[in-house]
Amino acid sequence: RGGQAEREVPFAQPGSLTRVYCVASGKGGVGKSSVTVNLAASMAADGLKVGVVDADIYGHSVPRMLGTDGRPTQVENMIMPPSAHGVKVISIGMFTPGNAPVVWRGPMLHRALQQFLADVYWGDLDVLLLDLPPGTGDIAISVAQLVPNAEILVVTTPQQAAAEVAERAGSIAVQTHQKIVGVVENMAGLPCPHCDEMVDVFGSGGGKQVAEGLTRTTGAEVPLLGQIPIDVRLREGGDEGKPVVLSDPDSPAGTAIRAVASAL
Numbered sequence: 221r222g223g224q225a226e227r228e229v230p231f232a233q234p235g236s237l238t239r240v241y242c243v244a245s246g247k248g249g250v251g252k253s254s255v256t257v258n259l260a261a262s263m264a265a266d267g268l269k270v271g272v273v274d275a276d277i278y279g280h281s282v283p284r285m286l287g288t289d290g291r292p293t294q295v296e297n298m299i300m301p302p303s304a305h306g307v308k309v310i311s312i313g314m315f316t317p318g319n320a321p322v323v324w325r326g327p328m329l330h331r332a333l334q335q336f337l338a339d340v341y342w343g344d345l346d347v348l349l350l351d352l353p354p355g356t357g358d359i360a361i362s363v364a365q366l367v368p369n370a371e372i373l374v375v376t377t378p379q380q381a382a383a384e385v386a387e388r389a390g391s392i393a394v395q396t397h398q399k400i401v402g403v404v405e406n407m408a409g410l411p412c413p414h415c416d417e418m419v420d421v422f423g424s425g426g427g428k429q430v431a432e433g434l435t436r437t438t439g440a441e442v443p444l445l446g447q448i449p450i451d452v453r454l455r456e457g458g459d460e461g462k463p464v465v466l467s468d469p470d471s472p473a474g475t476a477i478r479a480v481a482s483a484l
């Protein structure tokens with residue numbers, strides 16, 4: 221729509237009933253996308269109208285994790301998002317030919333995000349989840365400009381180093397005056413398949429550390445909303461496009477993620 225005025229972002233309008241959550245992490249590989257997809261699927265299974273924006277330019281794994289290779293279609297001048305498991309999804313990967321690596325810079329990403337939020341026909345959503353690239357990149361600032369009332373959900377692992385970077389990522393919210401809704405600790409131990417022991421593969425305490433650190437820096441209570449154990453079924457669910465909250469809701473990871481979804 222070159223030359224035309226930018227459409228307004230409906231979620232930023234006063235009186236918007238859609239809760240917007242940015243799922244953020246300090247670094248990649250901590251399970252941010254897995255958490256996003258499972259929260260979305262869990263909320264949709266509970267009857268909420270849910271959308272996901274996959275803005276993780278490095279990962280853009282959300283469609284695969286939701287089991288869709290659907291393409292967006294164009295109706296009039298709106299983009300219709302494909303949906304899977306009752307979740308509407310739009311991904312940066314849907315607009316890169318042959319899944320070419322994305323080498324976009326800040327302004328292009330801002331523009332893409334603006335379009336994902338304003339030009340996609342989302343309908344009346346209860347919840348919109350944004351899977352952000354890891355780190356404290358420009359995109360977090362863009363989101364804050366485009367949807368000032370978006371709340372931030374921080375994902376970390378129990379590892380101290382991961383916790384420190386997650387805390388730094390979260391404290392961006394102080395600059396942008398956004399609310400941090402809570403912290404989720406992922407890969408929080410591996411239940412031994414042979415006994416009752418929990419093996420702390422990635423150490424322990426990271427989630428609590430981030431929640432306390434962010435409570436200090438923001439001056440507002442930031443709760444640790446849940447601890448998701450390492451669970452083969454979660455990884456398999458992601459690979460097979462059937463989120464564990466649907467394929468095995470009572471598994472340790474499924475139970476933990478459904479509890480976070482209810483707390484949001």
Ligand code: ADP
Pocket residue numbers: 245247248249250251252253254255279281406407408448449450451452454455456458459473
């Ligand atoms: P990120 O979005 O932070 O880069 P992903 O969600 O892509 O991370 O997760 C990275 C890998 O780790 C994926 O293969 C995913 O299936 C796996 N994974 C994430 N969380 C868990 C968990 N709790 N148990 C087992 N595997 C997990």
